[in-house]
Amino acid sequence: xxxxxxxxxxxxxxxxxxxxxxxxxxxxxxxxxxxxxxxxxxxxxxxxxxxxxxxxxxxxxxxxxxxxxxxxxxxxxxxxxxxxxxxxxxxxxxxxxxxxxxxxxxxxxxxxxxxxxxxxxxxxxxxxxxxxxxxxxxxxxxxxxxxxxxxxxxxxxxxxxxxxxxxxxxxxxxxxxxxxxxxxxxxxxxxxxxxxxxxxxxxxxxxxxxxxxxxxxxxxxxxxxxxxxxxxxxxxxxxxxxxxxxxxxxxxxxxxxxxxxxxxxxxxxxxxxxxxxxxxxxxxxxxxx
Ligand SMILES: Cc1cc2nc3c(=O)[nH]c(=O)nc-3n(C[C@H](O)[C@H](O)[C@H](O)COP(=O)(O)OP(=O)(O)OC[C@H]3O[C@@H](n4cnc5c(N)ncnc54)[C@H](O)[C@@H]3O)c2cc1C
Numbered sequence: 001x002x003x004x005x006x007x008x009x010x011x012x013x014x015x016x017x018x019x020x021x022x023x024x025x026x027x028x029x030x031x032x033x034x035x036x037x038x039x040x041x042x043x044x045x046x047x048x049x050x051x052x053x054x055x056x057x058x059x060x061x062x063x064x065x066x067x068x069x070x071x072x073x074x075x076x077x078x079x080x081x082x083x084x085x086x087x088x089x090x091x092x093x094x095x096x097x098x099x100x101x102x103x104x105x106x107x108x109x110x111x112x113x114x115x116x117x118x119x120x121x122x123x124x125x126x127x128x129x130x131x132x133x134x135x136x137x138x139x140x141x142x143x144x145x146x147x148x149x150x151x152x153x154x155x156x157x158x159x160x161x162x163x164x165x166x167x168x169x170x171x172x173x174x175x176x177x178x179x180x181x182x183x184x185x186x187x188x189x190x191x192x193x194x195x196x197x198x199x200x201x202x203x204x205x206x207x208x209x210x211x212x213x214x215x216x217x218x219x220x221x222x223x224x225x226x227x228x229x230x231x232x233x234x235x236x237x238x239x240x241x242x243x244x245x246x247x248x249x250x251x252x253x254x255x256x257x258x259x260x261x262x263x264x265x266x267x268x269x270x271x272x273x274x275x276x277x278x279x280x281x282x283x284x285x286x287x288x289x
Contacts, residue, residue, distance in 0.1 A: 207286075
């Protein structure tokens with residue numbers, strides 16, 4: 001395994017060995033190797049690249065390194081910055097997974113149950129992709145960089161090209177309540193049956209919400225978001241009648257879990273109820289925090 005100490009070196013290693021695969025915490029990748037689903041010709045380990053293990057501030061945004069572990073994101077200083085992402089990180093698997101698993105791995109795997117994903121979708125996060133390029137272009141020597149919305153990668157509209165890596169994730173700092181909730185259908189840690197990331201954006205008088213695990217990528221119920229945002233008294237107490245909260249939950253659930261014909265199968269009804277409860281609770285918590 002090659003162990004570069006900078007993004008430039010990692011990109012160079014991947015470019016020199018087109019069959020090599022990047023590995024961060026290995027929690028997803030090694031599970032696939034152990035299950036016989038993957039036989040990488042070579043590995044490029046990202047664990048020694050310090051520049052992607054922390055974060056920095058940039059123009060009202062946080063630039064998060066792709067190598068941030070779930071355990072690091074769950075700590076109080078990070079939670080003060082991006083509370084919903086910290087809550088998602090705390091909910092991601094057992095401690096040994098949170099200690100090794102990374103933000104970049106969660107995004108690149110793009111599993112429907114990825115806990116960070118609905119939060120990043122609600123935050124409308126951007127990915128900074130680094131890859132091989134001409135010296136002097138956007139990146140440093142020998143690398144270039146481009147930015148894409150996280151939703152484009154998750155929807156498969158923008159794929160990572162050979163030699164490319166997720167370097168950073170750019171997230172707006174909204175300084176307003178935000179919530180992540182997850183239903184696992186069992187007690188204790190587990191993969192999400194449904195999850196919700198919800199953020200308030202007072203500057204734009206917006207509510208942004210994404211539902212995870214019910215579809216291949218997080219779903220944004222845009223009409224429900226706009227409808228409920230128009231009911232909120234943004235200059236006053238930001239309160240909402242209980243009936244409006246209930247209606248928001250139902251609106252989100254109907255948008256994200258379609259009927260699939262009559263009679264609606266019990267599993268679909270149950271999932272829809274779960275999503276309605278998660279969305280209603282998330283908005284209620286955000287408005288009262
Ligand atoms: C027992 C168990 C429980 C789990 N529970 C949860 C859970 O509750 N919630 C949840 O969200 N996840 C869960 N996971 C999944 C996993 O832990 C996360 O998805 C984790 O964030 C993956 O990160 P990683 O660093 O380990 O990725 P790796 O396994 O190292 O890599 C995963 C994929 O991403 C690619 N990759 C990694 N980093 C980059 C990068 N910077 N740029 C481009 N590609 C990259 C790799 O090539 C590989 O294809 C669980 C996994 C296990 C084994």
